[in-house]
Amino acid sequence: MKRIIVCVKPVPDPKHWGRVSMDPDTMTLRREVIPSIVNPLDKHAIEAGLSVRDSFGGEVVLLSMAPPSAQPLLREGLAMGADRAVLLSDPVFAGSDTLATSLILAAGCRYIGDFDLIFLGNMSIDGSTAQVCSQLAELLGLPNVMHVTGLSWTNEGKVIITRKIENGFSKLVGIPPLVLSVRKELNKPRYVPFTGILAAESKEIRVLSNNDLKIDPSQIGLAGSPTKMAGLEIRRFERKRERLEGSPEEIVRKLMDKIYQIGVI
Amino acid sequence: MDFRFSEREEMLRKSVREFAENEIPPKMEAMEKTGDFPAELLKPMADLGIMGVITPPEYGGVGLGYVARTIALEELGRVCGAMPMALQVHHMGCAVINDFGTEEQKKKYLVPLAKGETMGVVAVTDPTGGSDVVGMKTSAELRGDKYILNGRKCFITNSHNSDFWVVIARTAEGAKGLSAFIVEKDFPGAKLGRKENKFGLRGANTGELAFDDCEVPKENLLGQEGGGLAAAIKTISETGRTGMAATALGILTAAYEEAAKFASERPLYGKPIAALQAIQFYIAEIYSQLEICRLLCYRASWLKDNDMRCDNEAALAKYYTCEAAANAAKKAVEIHGSYGIMREYAVQRLLRDAMVTIPAGGTAEIAKVLLARAALAPFKKQK
Numbered sequence: 001m002k003r004i005i006v007c008v009k010p011v012p013d014p015k016h017w018g019r020v021s022m023d024p025d026t027m028t029l030r031r032e033v034i035p036s037i038v039n040p041l042d043k044h045a046i047e048a049g050l051s052v053r054d055s056f057g058g059e060v061v062l063l064s065m066a067p068p069s070a071q072p073l074l075r076e077g078l079a080m081g082a083d084r085a086v087l088l089s090d091p092v093f094a095g096s097d098t099l100a101t102s103l104i105l106a107a108g109c110r111y112i113g114d115f116d117l118i119f120l121g122n123m124s125i126d127g128s129t130a131q132v133c134s135q136l137a138e139l140l141g142l143p144n145v146m147h148v149t150g151l152s153w154t155n156e157g158k159v160i161i162t163r164k165i166e167n168g169f170s171k172l173v174g175i176p177p178l179v180l181s182v183r184k185e186l187n188k189p190r191y192v193p194f195t196g197i198l199a200a201e202s203k204e205i206r207v208l209s210n211n212d213l214k215i216d217p218s219q220i221g222l223a224g225s226p227t228k229m230a231g232l233e234i235r236r237f238e239r240k241r242e243r244l245e246g247s248p249e250e251i252v253r254k255l256m257d258k259i260y261q262i263g264v265i
Numbered sequence: 266m267d268f269r270f271s272e273r274e275e276m277l278r279k280s281v282r283e284f285a286e287n288e289i290p291p292k293m294e295a296m297e298k299t300g301d302f303p304a305e306l307l308k309p310m311a312d313l314g315i316m317g318v319i320t321p322p323e324y325g326g327v328g329l330g331y332v333a334r335t336i337a338l339e340e341l342g343r344v345c346g347a348m349p350m351a352l353q354v355h356h357m358g359c360a361v362i363n364d365f366g367t368e369e370q371k372k373k374y375l376v377p378l379a380k381g382e383t384m385g386v387v388a389v390t391d392p393t394g395g396s397d398v399v400g401m402k403t404s405a406e407l408r409g410d411k412y413i414l415n416g417r418k419c420f421i422t423n424s425h426n427s428d429f430w431v432v433i434a435r436t437a438e439g440a441k442g443l444s445a446f447i448v449e450k451d452f453p454g455a456k457l458g459r460k461e462n463k464f465g466l467r468g469a470n471t472g473e474l475a476f477d478d479c480e481v482p483k484e485n486l487l488g489q490e491g492g493g494l495a496a497a498i499k500t501i502s503e504t505g506r507t508g509m510a511a512t513a514l515g516i517l518t519a520a521y522e523e524a525a526k527f528a529s530e531r532p533l534y535g536k537p538i539a540a541l542q543a544i545q546f547y548i549a550e551i552y553s554q555l556e557i558c559r560l561l562c563y564r565a566s567w568l569k570d571n572d573m574r575c576d577n578e579a580a581l582a583k584y585y586t587c588e589a590a591a592n593a594a595k596k597a598v599e600i601h602g603s604y605g606i607m608r609e610y611a612v613q614r615l616l617r618d619a620m621v622t623i624p625a626g627g628t629a630e631i632a633k634v635l636l637a638r639a640a641l642a643p644f645k646k647q648k
Contacts, residue, residue: 072272079276192280194314194327197273 041121095222296468311381342515347468353508358385443493454479465617584632
């Protein structure tokens, strides 16, 4: 194994979702107001990368498109055991939709080069589109397997992939290079050991801008994103309340009528 | 002066928090029921670095020091107070062997402690009482190449969870007649006594050790003969009190979080009770205590990391934080109203746990004696 790239996305910490707000002008999340964490499924992707490296050698490179403030999150992945990280950070990337993001990540993968596997989490908990993995694979001209729940290897270097499908699982055999997006059932991410925290302090986080990637600016960022938010509506849910009066028998009868009416029984 | 935690320390806190929130809650029901420590977590905690956080790397630890240890204990205590209680005593066992042990003793006993193969124990308290260390009766008599120990130790944390114990016993009369020994549980005459049934910190095992003509090889004397009191006092006052303070800090943090969360969610008169000034005053008191105690706890640990004297600061942190945790937990119970006394709600456990921290590791009264001595020292007239 030469090199394994793991894509990592900072997402708003779900513990603070009560404070999440949207920018009415750009119709995007105001990410700066609440703390970020590594997208939970991406930790499973990092674990997958580390496990492959621990068994077959090579290096694990973390790749992220995010503001410079994401560096501590990448440092966390390095503390888990990744070898180095590449952060794609440029104001022209801001507001990118999944296609523009995939374009930027694909450029990052080409910049890193010489990889056998790219791991991603199946989806992020903020957007939940699950589109980036397939788009990235398409842009790189590589096969993509999603919903990966198991990985094993043959003596010939082929990878046997178990993936979750509706009502069961399917098994595929792949030959690297491959793009694999993983589900949480694949593994249990390791905790960050104190020794890893110390080791991460001397690992490299290379920050690249579009000057390094040289992507046509009209294809990235808010302007280059074909997905346009049409509108924003905040739904409010209120519990219906109704007081039933009468004797216990009457109340039960009325209650049963209502249950039948709404079709629960 | 810089009161901020470093990126390393923040990452360490995050790591322990994630571990604690995921791994400890599934064990807590059994801990509450049986009073037993979840020994299956020792290896994962060693892999993380918690077991050997203050032990030098050459003896299997990570050597990150006392601020890192306080962060780890606080985060564990935020989820379950029994965990840092057991671990801080484990760290006392590590510290006393590291400070006073020979190279052979460190290799033999410190390495398995850092690897989480067993737990550290420091047995000082005789049935006659813990505060009067010099009054202890447990004896050790040198006969040939062995010391023969006789007596009992009580209220010993981790007593039933360890393969060996550091035991303080009397080898001669007076304060300089105490010595420290490493006693393996399988030495002839070493016995486990009863397990105590505490009302709080239930998962931190507490019990008795008994020595009936217990044969301890001469090479298991820890430090010099007669150096037992110094070893005990250094370990209790530096590692023990900072550890007890960190344990209480975790409980105090949990009390604050539970109280603030409940007050923000529980409606009364159409609004959350947090809108009531009476409740706000309670929350403000808990929050103030938490902020004060954080400063006290981390200052004492920082002093220790920087090789500065920290005994008074550790006593202050221990005394103040344990009292504050109990007060905060009581207020948190009151904020919860009748829910607060139900087993389903964490605050009742926090109150029980916080109460147990007060006598453990040196009573509040002993701490006050030390603090009064420090406070009066500059004004003491020379005789």
